Structures are given as structure tokens and as C-alpha cells.
Amino acid sequence: MNNFLVCFVTLATFCNCVQFPSSFKKCDKRRSDFNQCLSDVVYEGFKVLDKPLKSHGLPSLHDIEYPPDVIIEIGNSTYGLEQKFSKLRIIGLSKPESVTARLEFGPVVSTLTIEASYIEIIWQMKYDAQGTTVLLPLKVQTSLDLILRNPTLTFTIELEEYEKGATYFKVIHSDFDMHTDDFTPRFEQLFSDKLLNxxxxxxxxxxxxQVFNIHKHLQVNMAPYFGSIFNSFFEKVPVAELFVD
Structure with missing residues (x-):
């Protein structure tokens, strides 16, 4: 998705719904360096969202908590291991090392792509498992931290314009992708024996x-959530407030 013009436009920390402060940097769509300007503003926007902006319906990117009804289930206990991941949180999105953003304007659909690179991201969750692993019966509830080192997160947002007294963007599709150099799962208490754990x-x-790549497809669950964050902002701010034509 993935994912964040929602970040750069949030530099309007003290603005109302239709006007940004004079300090807000609006990038000129006519200039050849438009995407570089956009990248710089998005980078600063990530840092602004170290804390939530309730006036714009935007959560903190430092600690993102999924809605409580988001549950990922894989496998089954009859023929292997039934696994359930819930209470998902991502920690550290407000502190990117670098950001590359580009916005491709189309006659009908415009596409925003943001690549954000980090030193470390932590993905926390509750892990429930029941079944058998390597002949060992297993029934457990534990916390699970997934530590991503040198990850790059890509947010892709498709936008369509509509009129509501002014021209606004709405999100019609969102994608999200993650790549990482190192992936460290850490189960707090998968087994009662500490040494075994x-x-x-x-x-x-x-x-x-290798484990990350096997389960990488599960990140598709994150795209709609980020898309909804974008959309909650775009419905408040006219396109004319975002760019110089």
C-alpha cells in the first residue's frame, strides 16, 4: 500500500480540514523534481506521526495496533498444526532511514507508491497453536515478536478523483509489501521448558x-487497513491543497 501520502500530508498538524499552515511544503506537479520533493515531504511526515493526529483521524506510526477482529489463521490441528495470530501491532514505522515516493497522475486513476527503509521494525502479536509438530503434541498461547532488520516497506495506493464541492481523492485499491535482510522470530513461551524454548x-x-518468505503472503491482510487510513484523510482534504498545479 503499500504505504504513506497519509504521512506527508499530515505535516498539517495544526490545520483545519481544508487549509494547511504556511510552513507546509506543497510540491509542484510541473517540476521535474516533483517526486524528490514528494519523497522529502513524506519522510518528514513519517516523523510527524510519531504521535497520533486525532484531528485528522490518523494513528501514530510508532505503534500501530490493528483492529481487534483481525485474525490470521493457517493450518489445522487434525493433520498438523493450527496456528492463529491475533492482537497484531507494528512498532517503529515513524522512524524511517529513507523514503522514496512517486505519484503517477492518470486520467482516471493515479498511483502513489512509497518505499520506506528502516533499521528495524518489530511486529508483535499473540500466538495460539494446537496440533502436532515433529510428533510433539502442542497446545500453547504465547506472545510472539517478529524482528525485521533492514526492512523495506512498500505502500501502493490507487486514487480516484471525485467532486464534493471541490475535487478530492478516494482510495480505490491498496497494496502492501515487505522485504527484509534479517528476520528473527522470538516466542516468549512456546514450550514450558526454557532451554527447549x-x-x-x-x-x-x-x-x-526463509521462514519470512514462506509466510510473506500473509501480509496481504495489512493492505486494507493502511488503505482505510489513507482514505480517512483524503476525504477531508481537497486535492488542490496538496499540490501546486
Whole structure:
């Protein structure tokens, strides 16, 4: 998705719904350096969202908590291991090392793409599992931290214009993707035996990126959530307030 013009436009920390403060940098669509300007503004916007902007319906990007009804389930307990991931949180999105943004304007649909690179992102969740793993019966509830080092997050948002007294954007589709150099899963208490738990975490971490790539398709669940954040902002701010034509 993925994902954040919602960040750069939020530099309007003290604005009302239709006007930005004079300090807000509006990028000129006619200039050849438009996307570089956009990248700089998005980068600053990420940092602004270290705290939530309730006036614009925007959550903090430092600690994003999914709605409580978002649950990811894989496998089954009859033939293997039933796994459920819930109470998902992502920590650290407000502190990118670098941001590259581009906005391609189309006659009907415009596409915003943002690539944000980080030193570290932590993905926290509750993990429930029931079934059998390597012949060992397992029934457990534990916290699970997924630590991504040097990750790049890509947000792709498709926008369509509509009229409501002025021209506004609305999100019609969103995608989200993650790549990482290192992936470290950390189960707090998968097994009651601490030594066994630590050894399992260690063995799993040796194949961290491989494990990440196997389950990478599950991140599709994140796209609609980020898309809804974008949309909640765009419905308040006219397109004319975002750019110089």
C-alpha cells in the first residue's frame, strides 16, 4: 500500500480540514523534481506521526495496533498444526532511514507508491497453536515478536478523483509489501521448558529469512487497513491543497 501520502500530508498538524499552515511544503506537479520533493515531504511526515493526529483521524506510526477482529489463521490441528495470530501491532514505522515516493497522475486513476527503509521494525502479536509438530503434541498461547532488520516497506495506493464541492481523492485499491535482510522470530513461551524454548528460537532464527518468505503472503491482510487510513484523510482534504498545479 503499500504505504504513506497519509504521512506527508499530515505535516498539517495544526490545520483545519481544508487549509494547511504556511510552513507546509506543497510540491509542484510541473517540476521535474516533483517526486524528490514528494519523497522529502513524506519522510518528514513519517516523523510527524510519531504521535497520533486525532484531528485528522490518523494513528501514530510508532505503534500501530490493528483492529481487534483481525485474525490470521493457517493450518489445522487434525493433520498438523493450527496456528492463529491475533492482537497484531507494528512498532517503529515513524522512524524511517529513507523514503522514496512517486505519484503517477492518470486520467482516471493515479498511483502513489512509497518505499520506506528502516533499521528495524518489530511486529508483535499473540500466538495460539494446537496440533502436532515433529510428533510433539502442542497446545500453547504465547506472545510472539517478529524482528525485521533492514526492512523495506512498500505502500501502493490507487486514487480516484471525485467532486464534493471541490475535487478530492478516494482510495480505490491498496497494496502492501515487505522485504527484509534479517528476520528473527522470538516466542516468549512456546514450550514450558526454557532451554527447549530458547533452542527452538535459535534454530528458527538460523532460517529466519526463509521462514519470512514462506509466510510473506500473509501480509496481504495489512493492505486494507493502511488503505482505510489513507482514505480517512483524503476525504477531508481537497486535492488542490496538496499540490501546486
Amino acid at each position: 530458547d533452542e527452538f528460537n535459535s534454530a528458527l532464527n538460523e532460517k529466519g529469512v
